Amino acid sequence: MATLAEVAKRAGVSPATASRIINGSPKPVTEALRERVLAAVEELQYVPHAHAQSLARANRSAIGVIVHDVSDPYFAEITRGLQRVATEHGRLVIICNSYRDPARELEYVELLRAHQVAALVLAGSGYHDEDFTRALTGKLQVYEQGGGRVAVIGRHQHAGDAVVPDNEMGGYLIGAELYARGHDRIGVIAGPKLLTTTTDRLTGLRRAARERGRTLPARRIAYADFTRDSGAAAAAALLDAEPGLTAIAALNDSMAIGALALLRSRGVDVPGQVSVTGFDDMPVARDVTPALTTVRLPLAEMGARAMTLALDGVGGGGNRIEEVGAELVLRDSAGPAPR
């Protein structure tokens, strides 16, 4: 790999001059030299050593992003928003998948701090785990004190700014819709218990129930892991435990789609016999049959806003919180309760 010194030598100038030309420093340089240097750069295919550069400049340019799993459409969509804004600002994004492992999340925070990222964006639900939360908050605070910026998506606590979708309201909307359509025995396919997203959505559902003098008994809640297949399995379990269910509310679209598949395989008509709802409004939600009634979260926008918060140092270290609304999307998978 060519170095700056080599370029300088070839162009017959000092490294200082070469550096100034290459980086377009404000310091004026004669045209003749500029051309010689640029020619040398071209011939040697010189690219500045980014590490040496950021060491010398003490500047941080990359942005670290920690998500649960990029290949999950939920995070893919958030990431799209993040990337768009980052690219507009000429920032490189380093994406890390925690695969919902709190320990790995902590490791990645360290790793990204070591890489001198200018900002850290954590996307995805927090965990119900005191120790973890404390450890994470600690690390993030240290990072912020070191001049880093932090933005989180979809979790409450912690240092830094936050973009928070109204999961509780989303759950409420689903509940309200199902009760309004006369459903009474509603099964719920929840996500992992450990995730705050799961509890928030459940809380909304419970509030809707309570307002109508109903409850959500534990036997009608099956915990799965946000994947399609776990959703199918949970639906089977719910139905086996209580064949009289008239609706199944899944706490994300993937699991709802799994439930749909299971119901189809059992010959159950949706929404004739059982209504099904999802959550998130993934692009596929409109393409399954019946099209999924669900709750929309503006995922890409949430990503974009988080990145904007992170990049825009104003209010630096502040604890700005941007709430994002949830919106009911009515399609075909939820109908009136059968009589």
Next chain:
Amino acid sequence: MATLAEVAKRAGVSPATASRIINGSPKPVTEALRERVLAAVEELQYVPHAHAQSLARANRSAIGVIVHDVSDPYFAEITRGLQRVATEHGRLVIICNSYRDPARELEYVELLRAHQVAALVLAGSGYHDEDFTRALTGKLQVYEQGGGRVAVIGRHQHAGDAVVPDNEMGGYLIGAELYARGHDRIGVIAGPKLLTTTTDRLTGLRRAARERGRTLPARRIAYADFTRDSGAAAAAALLDAEPGLTAIAALNDSMAIGALALLRSRGVDVPGQVSVTGFDDMPVARDVTPALTTVRLPLAEMGARAMTLALDGVGGGGNRIEEVGAELVLRDSAGPAPR
């Protein structure tokens, strides 16, 4: 941000000793010192400056990945495989989205080279563009000469190793299947003309036609851009131009799903009146109605294999090529041609 010097000072040792303790160098160090240093690290929340470290060590550890768009399920799946292997090897992955812009792809190669990535993985179709191809090959060769490793997924030319799905065979399988079911007037929804993936799949389709003494006239080929909505639009155009079509072969699943949606909106029965096929076997393919007949590519595995090639320096700079088979997946969206 704490530096090694500060840690050393606090522990009352030289930076050299601190470094050795922190990195677990083979050089033996007294237990007492070790504890003092580790305590200092803890108190100062010290994390080694990754850039300084890699500058000093002259080692490259991160891996650069360039894809068209991570939030596209096709690439999300490939990325999952890439990440898995990278993580197993303790490598950090830097993902860049080219959004199918050749110029941006070139820029990213430079950027990643500047970041001293140990290897570069390019995923996604190549382009029919001589100048671009030459430029890219040039840059990749320079990179390899500088000791970098290159692996590409789904494109032929260039330096480095390659994992190549048999797109041509996939197209052939689709064609063979449709002809076998008696279809004659087959419309094709192709991807961007510029992409080699499009041409490869089309070539397969054409070969199937030719073997049966048929052809694929240009008017029955609509070019779209691999997205669902463009697929719907292309289906509309095909049908309007030639209402008698009995089958539509989309060159990826997203476009097939768009076509499905369009046909449903027009009240056309699939597969009763028109058969539809996809390509790639995305997870959603089995959840739409009717479930999509398509061609499976083992995307995650392709990613994993490419990363393995990239990491495994043996045969360094070699031009190893791993072919990956395509496999027909029969579901419900393709039936016999109506009489």
Next chain:
DNA sequence: TGGTTACCGGAAAGCCCTTGCCCGCCTGCT
């Protein structure tokens, strides 16, 4: 013509870390 100013280029001091080399000191042997 002498002196001032402006301007351009280079020398060198870091940025933070790793590591080869050297140097004391203690141990153990003779």
Next chain:
DNA sequence: AGCAGGCGGGCAAGGGCTTTCCGGTAACCA
């Protein structure tokens, strides 16, 4: 008691780049 041999620790030389500061030249003014 004297010496070899380890062992544990520090010194200092980079690794590639930026940037401050300084010096030399040329242009300009009086």
